[in-house]
Structure formats: structure tokens, C-alpha cells
Amino acid sequence: MRGLGSRRRGWFRRSLLTWPVSAYLLLLAITTAVPVTACAAFLAYHFVAESSQLTKAEYEDRLRLMRNAADLRIANIIDDLQVLALSPSLAQGRFAEFREHAVQAVKLIGGVAIVLYAPDGQQIANTRLELDAPLPKRTEFDVERRAIETGRPQVSGLQRAVVDGQPIVTIAVPVRIGGEIRYALNIGLSTRYLSSMMDEYVSAGMVGSIIDANGLLLARRPLLDGDDLVGQPTIPAVMAQLGKPSAWWIEAVSRTGVPTYTSLLRSNQSSWSINLAVPRDVIDGPLHRTVEWIVALTAFTLVLGLALARLISRRFLAEFSDLERYVAGLRSGAAEPKLGAISEVNRMKKVLYHVGSELAGALKQQKALLDEINHRVKNTLGTVQSIARLSRASSSDLNEYAAAFEGRLLALSQAYNLLTENNWVGVSLESIVRQTLAPYAGPERLDIDGPDLLLPPKVTLAISAALQELSTNAAKYGAFSVPSGKLQISWTVDETGLVRLSWTERDGPLVHKPTRRGFGTKMITGMFAGETGWSVNLDFNPGGLRCVMQFWSRDQVDGDLPLMEAS
Numbered sequence: 001m002r003g004l005g006s007r008r009r010g011w012f013r014r015s016l017l018t019w020p021v022s023a024y025l026l027l028l029a030i031t032t033a034v035p036v037t038a039c040a041a042f043l044a045y046h047f048v049a050e051s052s053q054l055t056k057a058e059y060e061d062r063l064r065l066m067r068n069a070a071d072l073r074i075a076n077i078i079d080d081l082q083v084l085a086l087s088p089s090l091a092q093g094r095f096a097e098f099r100e101h102a103v104q105a106v107k108l109i110g111g112v113a114i115v116l117y118a119p120d121g122q123q124i125a126n127t128r129l130e131l132d133a134p135l136p137k138r139t140e141f142d143v144e145r146r147a148i149e150t151g152r153p154q155v156s157g158l159q160r161a162v163v164d165g166q167p168i169v170t171i172a173v174p175v176r177i178g179g180e181i182r183y184a185l186n187i188g189l190s191t192r193y194l195s196s197m198m199d200e201y202v203s204a205g206m207v208g209s210i211i212d213a214n215g216l217l218l219a220r221r222p223l224l225d226g227d228d229l230v231g232q233p234t235i236p237a238v239m240a241q242l243g244k245p246s247a248w249w250i251e252a253v254s255r256t257g258v259p260t261y262t263s264l265l266r267s268n269q270s271s272w273s274i275n276l277a278v279p280r281d282v283i284d285g286p287l288h289r290t291v292e293w294i295v296a297l298t299a300f301t302l303v304l305g306l307a308l309a310r311l312i313s314r315r316f317l318a319e320f321s322d323l324e325r326y327v328a329g330l331r332s333g334a335a336e337p338k339l340g341a342i343s344e345v346n347r348m349k350k351v352l353y354h355v356g357s358e359l360a361g362a363l364k365q366q367k368a369l370l371d372e373i374n375h376r377v378k379n380t381l382g383t384v385q386s387i388a389r390l391s392r393a394s395s396s397d398l399n400e401y402a403a404a405f406e407g408r409l410l411a412l413s414q415a416y417n418l419l420t421e422n423n424w425v426g427v428s429l430e431s432i433v434r435q436t437l438a439p440y441a442g443p444e445r446l447d448i449d450g451p452d453l454l455l456p457p458k459v460t461l462a463i464s465a466a467l468q469e470l471s472t473n474a475a476k477y478g479a480f481s482v483p484s485g486k487l488q489i490s491w492t493v494d495e496t497g498l499v500r501l502s503w504t505e506r507d508g509p510l511v512h513k514p515t516r517r518g519f520g521t522k523m524i525t526g527m528f529a530g531e532t533g534w535s536v537n538l539d540f541n542p543g544g545l546r547c548v549m550q551f552w553s554r555d556q557v558d559g560d561l562p563l564m565e566a567s
Helices: 021-085 095-109 142-150 191-196 280-332 343-360 363-394 398-421 429-437 457-476 519-529
Strands: 113-117 123-126 167-177 180-190 207-211 217-221 246-253 259-266 273-279 446-449 486-493 498-506 535-541 544-552
Touching (some): 021 095, 021 167, 021 180, 021 259, 021 280, 095 113, 095 123, 142 167, 142 180, 191 217, 207 259, 259 280, 273 280, 280 343, 429 457, 429 486, 457 498, 457 519, 457 544, 519 535, 519 544
Parallel strands (some): 446 486
Antiparallel strands (some): 113 123, 113 180, 167 180, 207 217, 207 273, 246 259, 259 273, 486 498, 535 544
């Protein structure tokens, strides 16, 4: 019976890590506090981050509104100048009359002066000078010249007024008479006028500025040292972004040393850049402070939880120590226990007290039981020794030996389990059959028939071992190796107690007689040859293995398993 009963299984060794009660309580405190704190931290951070995003969006909208307001103000001034350029008095050369109209317009707009220029830069009318005062010729004439040459309105960068040298910007429009551009009409705007355009949009703590194409400050809010910064270059972080349509969230440092996020938009009506800066703390501060609070809250929660866990663990350890002392004292007699503050420990003490009282009257029974256990252990060790010897003889390598040895030990263990469940009185033959075959086939593939029969311990162990070997062989080579295979097992017993058990496989693969005797064959034949009246017949029928075993239903001798006699 080739390889009968060989099974391979892995061996696993696990180390057991033991912790004191205090460690479990500390772990409980940590696992309780961390999820709650993490959830609260996530919600707090989420809400603060969302608030920060809203602040950013509000800041961006504020900058766009400031840029749009500047563009709209310039567009309105251009419209007013273009209307003034259509004055009939100007077309007819009545410059004194035109000057009066310009005086009213400059007051309405709020500029410094309105000046009419000839193409060579000569002033023809100037609302800041008296009517009969001599009019100068302008040398810096680029804006007005571009207006005349292109026929489109132009906006300058920072300039100095011709009359008094104050810093201004100018807006110039061409003047057409009879379809021909004859003059350039401009208005000068003071830097304070530009600053006033930002008042509505630059809140406390922010810094707003208007910068010309050369990077010079045209206006700033809030003011530093009056107007001293007008005409000064903007800070380097902003200077690097000039000329771009937009630049957002640039890290910079203000002139007062405050870290800021600065952004700028280029004006659509001019070459100016509108800049707005906000302290970084306004954007990042709430997030940073929230993180700090989260860290502090987490630390406080953990420390509090650990402190409480330590306090409670001391109470537990004190009670367990008292329980340990009580258990140790049971050796000298079961004394009335002293109850403590933990109800579960008190219950254990009471149970131990009652058990100890009962055990005090059962020392002789324990000795008898130990003697019986010693006897059975010796028999079991002899059985294991024989299984090891026979498995070694039938195995070709170490792995096959280990698998076969483990499988046979498990079969022996199952038999011991059945006996233990029945207090070693005996086990029914049907229970042995069904438990042995359960791992190999379902009830639909089994035909089991026989009278109710109780086998004694030694016979139980022998028959369990034999059935295990037959089942293993059927799973590897016989009826259990294919889905269609079936097994019929039946037994009878006569009036003398002799049992005849028949094992018949069918609908399995074709059976060939083995060329050598494996462990199963040696074990079964040796076991049944070692007892008077026992016999076994193995028939390797091509249609299915048939095994007929005959044995007594009671112990005939007081010794080890019959298989131990086989070598």
C-alpha cells in the first residue's frame, strides 16, 4: 500500500507576549484618547482651513475690485477729457473761453490742472496759471506726443509738475479739429488723489499700492512718513513680478519688517500694477495656532488618560496582589477570604474558597488519578515511539517522515479526544468511523451500517489508527481521490464479542497491487497479527480496495496497542 497515511503539514511556533494590567489600561487610555482627539483635530483643522480659504478668496476679490475701481476712474477721466476736447471754443481757437471750461472740469474731476499742448510741447492753456501768465514749453512730452501720434488716450507713470515740481501722473487725449489731430489735452492727478482710490479697499493691517511701469510707487496706503515713499522703488519681491498680468500669493516682507503675502494685478487702462499685501499671520496664523492647540490638547488628553490609567491600575494591582496571596495561602488550608473593592476579584476568592474546601477532602482521589495518568502516559509514549519507528522505516525523506508522523499523531489525538469525552469508559464504533472519515468525504459518499457497539479504550485506539491509515490511502490513491468515489463500511458482532468490519471502496480509480509494503500495510497487518483472534485481509481489487478486519470488542490483554508489537 504505497505511501499509505503520509500527510504533510507545516509546523508553527508562536511566542506569547504577556503584559501587566497596567499596560493594558495604558493602552486602553491611548486607544481611546487618540481617535477622539484625531477626529476633533481633523474637524478643527478642516473648519480653520476652510475659513483660511474664504479669507484668501475675500482678499483676491478685494484686489480685483481695487484694480477695477482704478480702471473705472481712469476711464471716466478719459471720457471727461474727450468731452472737453470737443468744446466749440477750442475748435474755434477761443482759448480763454476754453480755459474757463477747463477750470470747471478740473474742479469736477479733482485733478491738479488741465493743460492744452501743441504738438511741439508748448502749453497753450493751463488752468493752474493766470490767463495772462507766460506758458512754459514742456520738455518731458512723451505721453502727450504718443496721444497725438497714436490718436488714443495715454496714461503716464510718475512725473513732476512743470509749475511746482510736485509728483503727479497725467492722462492725455488727442484733440481732433476738422478730422485732424491738432493738440493734446491732459490732466494731472496728484499722488494723494490716487491714494484716495484705495481707501475703500485697503483695510487695517493691509498694504495697498499703485506702481508704475518703472517700479516706482505712485501711491500707498497706509502712508509712511507722509508722502516720502512716493517715487521710491517698490520692494524687490514685487519688482520681480512687474509686467505680468497677475501674480498671486508672493512671500514678501513689508518695509516695516512684517512678513506678508503680496499679490498684484496689472491695470487694463494703464501700465500700472495694483498691489495688495496682507500679513501672513492673517492667512496662516489661524492654521498654525490650531495645530498648536491640537498638539497641546492631544498631549493633555494623553497625559490625563495615562495618569487615570495609572491610578486605576494601582487599584487593580493591589487587588490582584491580595488575590495572589490568598491563592498561595490555600496550600495550608482554605481560609475565609477577605473581600476587597473589585467585585470580580471577590467572586474569584469565593470560588477558590469553595473549590479549596472541596479539594481538601479529595487528596486520595487525586493520588489515584495521578497513578492512572502515569500509567496511561507511559503507554502513550510507547505508542508514539512505535509510530515514530514505523514512520521512519516507510518514509523516503525527512519531509515525508515529518508529514506522516504528524498525521498519525493527530489520528491518535482524535481517538484520545473521543475517549476523554466519554471519561475513558469506551467509544461507540460508529463515532470512531464517522469522526475518522469526516475530513475526507461527506455523508453523500458514505454508506455506514452496523449495530451500536461500545469499544474499550485499547481497542478504540487500535481501530482509530487502522481507519486513519485506510482513509489517508483512499484520499491519495483510492475512492476519496476522485469526486465520484464512494465508500461502504459495515460491521457485525457475534455473541462472543468478535467484530467483523468490512471496508469497500468503489467508483474510484483503477487499483494496482503495490510493489512494496508501506507503513499502513505494516501497521494494520502487524496490529491484527499481534492479538489472538484478530485478523485482517487486504484485497487490492481493480474496482476498489477491500479490507476486512476481525477483532474482539473487549480487551483481551492488559498492555499497549497491538501495533506496538509490529517492527
